[in-house]
Amino acid sequence: MLKDYLQELEQHPTPFFAYDLKLLRQTLQQVKKEADKYNFQVHYALKANTNSPILTEMVAAGLGADCVSGNEIRRAIESGFSPDHVVFAGVGKSDAEINFALEQDIFCFNCESSHELAVLNELAAEKNTVARIALRINPNVNANTHKYITTGLEENKFGINSWELPDVLKQLQQLQHLRLIGIHFHIGSQITDLSAFRNLCTRVNEFQEWFLSHNVALEHINVGGGLGVDYYHPEEHPIPDFEAYFSLFNQFLELRPGQQVHFELGRALVAQCGSLISKVLYIKKGMTTNFAILDAGMTELIRPALYQSYHKIENMSSQLSEDKYDVVGPICESSDCFGKAVMLPETNRGDLIAIRTAGAYGEVMASQYNLRDKAQAVYLN
Ligand SMILES: Cc1ncc(COP(=O)(O)O)c(C=O)c1O
Structure with a gap:
């Protein structure tokens, strides 16, 4: 429970991100246990959080x-x-990024367009090397999530569309510095309805059939990430249901002998271990509710402003009777609001406020807008 760390939290200057490393370790143990049942390989999607102690875990x-x-x-x-x-x-890998990845001899480039294939081939040729590639295919599966984090529909910029595949296969025959080892998908993020993943499995099976009918054997199937977390009940559901998630892929993916399945999980691994901790600066009377004005804002956590996302807000200092507050930040933007008409115990200047489930796509998206200082990270053990 975050409240168990209250004394420690009270010692740090706000705002800051607090990471519960014990919960992170439990989450990782669980994900490994469930993925290992099927010999699935999990890659951590760094974009969710790139802090060194997190990467070490x-x-x-x-x-x-x-x-x-x-x-x-x-x-x-x-x-x-x-x-x-x-x-x-990534849809827009620069030449410098590709060259660096080639020099590191990374496992696989997930390629998102025919133009990218041509450029990657050219750069690999210059280095006299062969790049392993997977085609990122747009499966046209609806992830039923916010439109800004839906990536697998034909209208989205990501991946190669199915109708382009015949030409891409022909193109690959000419590209001697690329070796096709697999196919890759990623349909979106914060997916809580597992039926979207079931639909993805169906599409993957269809693509596999198509490649086989073109005499292409694939060694690797990468189904991306996207598993959602419970933003509403972080204490009750601190760890996502990895058992149900992996068992669904085991049940519905039709694999060929020797194929390796890969996952790219970000949010599901780190969201719940992080909270943004802030203090109340001012209470101000509004038309219908009071404003609780915090010392943290969209510069620390932009998700509510960007995706209208929900984060549970807790007053860790007060146990008085409840009232309604619009919980806002200090930034000069009306969208700098963490929650409207939030029921909180009576809130006063100096109270410590926790904005929960902020470990993923929080600190990594922070900005110095308004020349704000960067919030520090504190690791709770
Ligand atoms: C290609 C790719 N893989 C994996 C992820 C991780 O997604 P999530 O954090 O929802 O698991 C993303 C997120 O946008 C992505 O673009």
Whole structure:
């Protein structure tokens, strides 16, 4: 429970991110246990959180790394991930990023367009090497999540569309510096309805059939990430249901002998272990509710402003009777609001406020807008 750490939390200048490393370790133990049942390989999606102590835990748990930039690859390797377990996705890989990844001889490039294949081939040729690649295919599966974190629909910019595949296969025959080892998918993030993953399995099976009918054997099937977490009940559900998640893929993916299945999980591994801790600066009377004005804002956690996302807000200092507050930050933007009409115990200046489930896509998206200082990270053991 976050409240168990209250004394420690009270000692640090706010705002800051607090990471519960014990919960992170429990989460990683659980994910490994469930994935190992089926020999599934899990890569941690660094984009969710790139703090060194977090990456150290990922390496210790034996996970691979899923990167979307050259700097993420550099950070992953510096943190101890083996290049043999690094995958690299992204619709806009720059030449410098590709060259760096080639020099590191990473496990696999997840390629997102025919143009990218041509450029990667050229750069690999210059280095007289062969890049292992997986085609990121857009499966046109609806993830039923927020439109900004839906990635697997044909209208999205990600991946190669199914109708392009015949041409891409022809193209690959000419590209001698690429070796096709697999196919890759990622349909979106914060997916809580597992039926979206079941639909993904059906599409993967159809693509597998198609490749086989074109005499292409695939060694690796990468189904991406996207498993959601419970933002509403972080204490009751601190660890996602990895058992149900992996068993669904085991049940519905039709694998060929020797094929390896890969996952790229970010949010599900780190979201619940992090909280943004802030103090109340001011209470101000509004038209219908009071405003609780915090010293943390969208510069620390942009998700509510960007995706209208929900984060549970807790007053850790007060046990008085409840009232309604619009909980807002100090930034000069109306969207700088963590929650409207939130029921909180009577809240006063100086109270410690926890914004829960902020470990993923929180600190990594922080900005220095308004020339704000960067919030520190505190690790709770
Ligand atoms: C290609 C790819 N893989 C994996 C992830 C991780 O997703 P999540 O944090 O939802 O597991 C993302 C997130 O956007 C992604 O773009």
